[in-house]
Amino acid sequence: MLNENIVKNIIESEKPDEKDILSRRDFLGFSAAAIGAVYVGAIGYPVYQYLSTPAQRSAEAASVTQTTLDGVANLPKNSAMMFKFGAKPAMLIHHPDDSWSAYNAVCTHLGCTVNYQPDLNRIFCACHGGVYDPVSGANVAGPPPKPLTKFNVEVKDGSVIVSRA
Amino acid sequence: MEASLSQEPKTRSAAIYDWADDRLGLTEIAEIAKHKTVPDHRHSFWYYWGGISLFFFIVQVFTGILLLVYYRAGADAYESVRQITYDIKFGWLVRSAHSWSANLMVFAVFVHMFSVLFMKAYRKPREFGWWSGLALLGLTMVFGFSGYLLPMDDLAYFATKVGLEIPSSIPLVGDVVTNIVRGGQEVTEVTIQRFFALHVVILPLLYVPFLAFHLYMVQKHGNALPPSEEAKPESERRLIRFFPDFFAKDMGMWLIALNVLAIFASMFPWQLGPQADPIAPAPAGIHPEWYFMSQFQILKVFGNWLPGAAGEFFGIGIFTAGLAVLVFFPFIDPSSQKGQRARMGTYIALALLLGLILTTIWGYWEV
Numbered sequence: 025m026l027n028e029n030i031v032k033n034i035i036e037s038e039k040p041d042e043k044d045i046l047s048r049r050d051f052l053g054f055s056a057a058a059i060g061a062v063y064v065g066a067i068g069y070p071v072y073q074y075l076s077t078p079a080q081r082s083a084e085a086a087s088v089t090q091t092t093l094d095g096v097a098n099l100p101k102n103s104a105m106m107f108k109f110g111a112k113p114a115m116l117i118h119h120p121d122d123s124w125s126a127y128n129a130v131c132t133h134l135g136c137t138v139n140y141q142p143d144l145n146r147i148f149c150a151c152h153g154g155v156y157d158p159v160s161g162a163n164v165a166g167p168p169p170k171p172l173t174k175f176n177v178e179v180k181d182g183s184v185i186v187s188r189a
Numbered sequence: 190m191e192a193s194l195s196q197e198p199k200t201r202s203a204a205i206y207d208w209a210d211d212r213l214g215l216t217e218i219a220e221i222a223k224h225k226t227v228p229d230h231r232h233s234f235w236y237y238w239g240g241i242s243l244f245f246f247i248v249q250v251f252t253g254i255l256l257l258v259y260y261r262a263g264a265d266a267y268e269s270v271r272q273i274t275y276d277i278k279f280g281w282l283v284r285s286a287h288s289w290s291a292n293l294m295v296f297a298v299f300v301h302m303f304s305v306l307f308m309k310a311y312r313k314p315r316e317f318g319w320w321s322g323l324a325l326l327g328l329t330m331v332f333g334f335s336g337y338l339l340p341m342d343d344l345a346y347f348a349t350k351v352g353l354e355i356p357s358s359i360p361l362v363g364d365v366v367t368n369i370v371r372g373g374q375e376v377t378e379v380t381i382q383r384f385f386a387l388h389v390v391i392l393p394l395l396y397v398p399f400l401a402f403h404l405y406m407v408q409k410h411g412n413a414l415p416p417s418e419e420a421k422p423e424s425e426r427r428l429i430r431f432f433p434d435f436f437a438k439d440m441g442m443w444l445i446a447l448n449v450l451a452i453f454a455s456m457f458p459w460q461l462g463p464q465a466d467p468i469a470p471a472p473a474g475i476h477p478e479w480y481f482m483s484q485f486q487i488l489k490v491f492g493n494w495l496p497g498a499a500g501e502f503f504g505i506g507i508f509t510a511g512l513a514v515l516v517f518f519p520f521i522d523p524s525s526q527k528g529q530r531a532r533m534g535t536y537i538a539l540a541l542l543l544g545l546i547l548t549t550i551w552g553y554w555e556v
Contacts, residue, residue, distance in 0.1 A: 063447075070279035074255060077277045 086110040090187040097182045104140035109175065109186060113137045115147070116177070116184060117158055126186045127161050128173035138172070147172065225411075225431035230418050235304035236435075237442045239407070242301050244443045245294035246400070248450065249332075252287040253389065260339070262385035264378040267464045270340040274461045281458050288459040290450055291333055295480045297446075298329050306518070306538040310413030316519045318406035321399050323515055328396050333478060335388040341381055346465030347475045349384075350376050355488065358501040375467065474556045483545050484508050486552035511541060 046054070088110040096116065099105055104117040106129065115129040117140055127147070129137050136151035140158060147156040155165035161172040178185040199207070210216050227236065259277055261269040273280035302322065305311060311319035338349040353376070357367035372379035418426060429435055477485050484504075491504035514521070514537065521537070 066451075070282055071255065073278040074280060074283055075258065077280075080278075 082111040086112065090185060093184045093186065095182055096184050097179050099184075102142045104142075106137075107186075114175065114186065115140060116186065119159065123159075124177040124179065124184065125159060125161070126175040126177045126184075127156075128175070130172075131168060132163065132170040132172065133166075133168040222432040223430075226428040227412050227431050227435040228414055228418060229427040229429045230415070232308060232415050232417075235300075235308060236412055237439060238297055238301035238304055240439045241442055241446050242294055242297040243400075244446050245290045245297055245450070246396075248290040248447075249287065249294060250393075252283055252290065255283045256287055257389065260385075262339070262378075262382045266339060266341040266378065266381045270342075270461060282454060285457075285459040286450060286454040287336075289453040289457075291336060292478070292480075293446070293450060293453070295329055295333055298326050299480070302326060303538065303542055305413075306541075307535065308413060308415040309534060310415075311519045312413070313519070315406065315410050315413055318403060318410065319519060320516070321403040321406065324399050325396065325403060328392055328399065330480060332388065332392050332396070333480060335384040335392065337478060338376070338381060338384045339388065340461060341378075341465050342462035343465050343469070343472055344462050344475070346376060346467075347471045348477050349380070351475070351485075352477060352481065355484065355505065358498070358505060360502070377467070476552065476556045479549060479553075482552040483548040486548045486555070489552075489555075511544070514541065 091107070091109055093105075093107055093116065096105060099116065099118045101118050101122060102120045104115055107114050107116060109126075109128065113129040115127050115138065117125045117127075119125065127138075131138050131149040131151065131154050133149065133152055133154050136149050138147050138149045138154070138156065141148050145158060146164075147158050147161075148154070149156075149166070149168070153166040154163065154168040156162060156168065156172050157164050161174045163169070163171050174189055176187045176189050178187070206215070227233075256273065259269060259273050259280065260266070270284070273284055275281070305319065305322065334349075334352055338345045353367055353371055356370070357363045359366075368374060370383065372383050414426075476482065487507050488501065488504035491507070492500035494500060495503055518534070518537075521534075
């Protein structure tokens with residue numbers, strides 16, 4: 025439709041008396057804008073892809089649903105280790121009763137990385153004093169609005185498999 | 190403001206324009222643009238080459254900033270360029286565009302310089318335009334030389350190693366200065382870090398004021414007329430308006446330049462060689478970029494003709510003399526000062542151009 029109209033308008037613009045048609049000037053302006061848009065796209069698209077490559081990679085990494093931590097089943101009780109789940113820091117805790125917990129270690133308040141304090145039996149965020157329960161991940165004191173995101177933990181053949189809940 | 194309020198209502202955009210105009214003097218600038226003219230004659234084509242050089246410089250700034258996003262100077266340089274070339278999306282294109290645009294810019298600058306020489310546009314009152322242009326040419330070549338090392342592949346490494354032998358053979362101070370520039374006696378990651386600082390901070394800092402001055406000179410004196418046009422009576426000379434006529438053609442040239450660059454950068458992607466190995470022998474046929482080929486060949490030839498330091502001395506002497514001829518061109522060509530056709534200037538310019546082209550071809554012949 026559009027093409028037909030343009031062609032018709034080009035033909036008709038030869039006749040100077042006609043009104044309400046696309047003039048030659050308008051047509052040229054339209055064409056120049058369209059070509060300009062093609063150039064902007066042809067330059068803009070590679071530049072966008074170039075600059076966003078790391079963002080795309082980290083989004084891919086973040087979409088990981090499971091990670092296996094080899095040989096960490098012997099992590100001493102009442103201690104924790106930090107690991108990377110996808111792009112984000114995560115925390116694995118071996119509780120005194122031999123149970124396990126794993127959390128996304130990003131504080132739900134303003135994104136600092138939290139720390140396990142076994143002597144105080146808490147997960148603590150040093151940035152603004154947020155406190156979480158080490159067994160449930162619940163936010164128990166300070167500014168955090170939500171509990172820590174909890175992962176599933178499975179101990180198998182000396183390894184620990186952490187997966188998204 | 191009171192007066193303008195009492196007038197009939199204006200459109201919002203007109204009101205915004207007036208507001209800005211009162212403060213920035215936009216109308217004065219528009220008046221200058223409206224009255225600015227450009228001579229129109231059979232050599233007018235050469236007027237576009239300064240603008241084309243500027244276009245490629247703008248591309249260099251743009252693609253250079255993009256490369257800065259991922260490039261890491263120092264020991265990691267090769268790995269970061271490898272990532273840009275093979276890992277980051279369209280990184281190969283950004284790098285290829287930067288390299289090709291650098292070469293096209295040097296080419297455009299050379300064309301611009303020789304067109305100025307042949308049209309005798311260096312004459313009174315345009316000497317400072319000529320000298321600032323020579324400074325920009327020199328800076329452009331140092332830009333090229335310093336940028337060439339940054340990927341630290343084997344070609345970059347050996348080209349820099351050889352290239353730095355030229356300043357180090359300058360009598361007395363050569364060695365000291367070269368070792369400072371190189372950051373030691375060998376090209377290492379220390380050299381990369383220095384060349385990087387030179388390439389992205391020091392050279393732009395020098396280049397931009399020279400460029401601004403150069404453009405100011407062009408604006409102040411206008412485009413120079415070649416002697417053949419000057420000889421005509423004023424009534425026979427044609428002029429076109431700068432805006433929009435010349436400007437539109439200028440932009441058309443930029444579009445052509447962009448398309449040429451796009452074709453080269455995408456069809457012939459700039460390659461990355463193997464990582465430089467400081468103890469490996471130089472690969473066969475090692476040679477500098479084409480715009481240093483002439484100097485390279487002159488040094489080589491004199492080195493073979495005359496033994497030892499004498500060869501270097503004469504080689505460097507030759508292109509120092511060439512540079513001196515260019516710098517003093519406005520003075521060694523006195524007859525053209527009176528507006529006569531100056532044969533001598535043309536012959537010297539022709540000799541320089543032919544010497545440059547022939548030694549370059551000779552250099553490639555022997556590679």
